[in-house]
Amino acid sequence: METPSPSKHLPAEERRAATVEAVVALAAQTNPSDISTTAIAKHMGVTQGALFKHFPTKESIIEAVMGWVADRLLARIDAATRKAATPLAALEAVFMTHVEFVTIHPGVPRMLFGELQRAEMSGPKRLVQALIARYSERVRALLAQGKAAGEIRTSVDETSAALLFVGMVQGLVMQSLLAGDVRQMSDQAAGVFALFRDALTGAQA
Amino acid sequence: METPSPSKHLPAEERRAATVEAVVALAAQTNPSDISTTAIAKHMGVTQGALFKHFPTKESIIEAVMGWVADRLLARIDAATRKAATPLAALEAVFMTHVEFVTIHPGVPRMLFGELQRAEMSGPKRLVQALIARYSERVRALLAQGKAAGEIRTSVDETSAALLFVGMVQGLVMQSLLAGDVRQMSDQAAGVFALFRDALTGAQA
């Protein structure tokens, strides 16, 4: 379970990074809401108190994790967008990239959702809201470009389509939770996106 | 916050029902994972220990809540199905009924999702899995009927469409969490379902 454990002492920056990765790894197996600081520390092969040499609070750890997620996910989908030939192809690439990301880090969507439904406005929650806002903005932009390029019907409501887009990911995540297995996601993703594309382009009966 | 409080002593059956309703009410405002037995009891105007006169464990309380949800939700969507003229109309009625249910009980989908991502196979989790299985089965049956009636393209993959269906609800729930307001859901629901219908029927460009 523990990391290969390089040396016992790590410079602060690396220890912080290792902490974030430990949380992401734990979230893949455990309910995010009962990831304790003790569990994080044990996963890193370090005592619990040591964590607080690098983070003032547990919340700041979660905040770092959310920042990590936002950076990585947005970078990936931006890269996917750049490589795509058309807006519609970009939407598909973004979707597949997102699904792949979730497949690699199955705990991430659970953590995002968990933070979102927190009642009080915490630092982590703010980061998640910002991430989703930026993500939706990109999806909407691609939808608009697709309309301009004549790839997408102009009658399509962009707000609804963007919501449907993120809903598809949520649906796949839920399905993987039901099956207790994350690998099938990629297969199902193609079929689901095909339906989405039909809705956008106007499918043939 | 507390219930109008009828009398201090309630027969066991009513107390159990009141407990379930208290949890559902609390989940609307609080993160389900930190609904304590103390909070439940306080919301009912009763001491914490009193709960354990009626439930052996906290898990059994959650289990009762999940049973309550399954009964009510399935009854509602079955009623909606019966009233609808065609399979496609039934799908829309089921969707709108589901959204309405979530609007009335905003904490319910959070609880379901929270139980689903529990690692160990608990009693509540089993009930949620059963609920979703039965729900998906109904959706799939309507899709098949729609195909037979010529309302839905035969090329539509039923598994993907069913997944998309539940994903739509998830997406709406996430959106309501972002907005911190559940009322807009019903409005957005119509637009999202319109896209879904386009995908099923083959929309006109």
Added chain:
DNA sequence: TCCATAAGATAGTAATAACTTACTTTCTTA
């Protein structure tokens, strides 16, 4: 080589969790 400091270990703290025990109040009914 030695020492200042960064990083970690050990062993605490108070708060809160679910659950229990011993006792009391209310309701039912013979």
Added chain:
DNA sequence: TAAGAAAGTAAGTTATTACTATCTTATGGA
């Protein structure tokens, strides 16, 4: 109307939580 059962209270228990104070060890530069 009195007795027994059902329902509730008050005050505990143990375990776990995030966090901290004190002490030890490893690392890198002069």
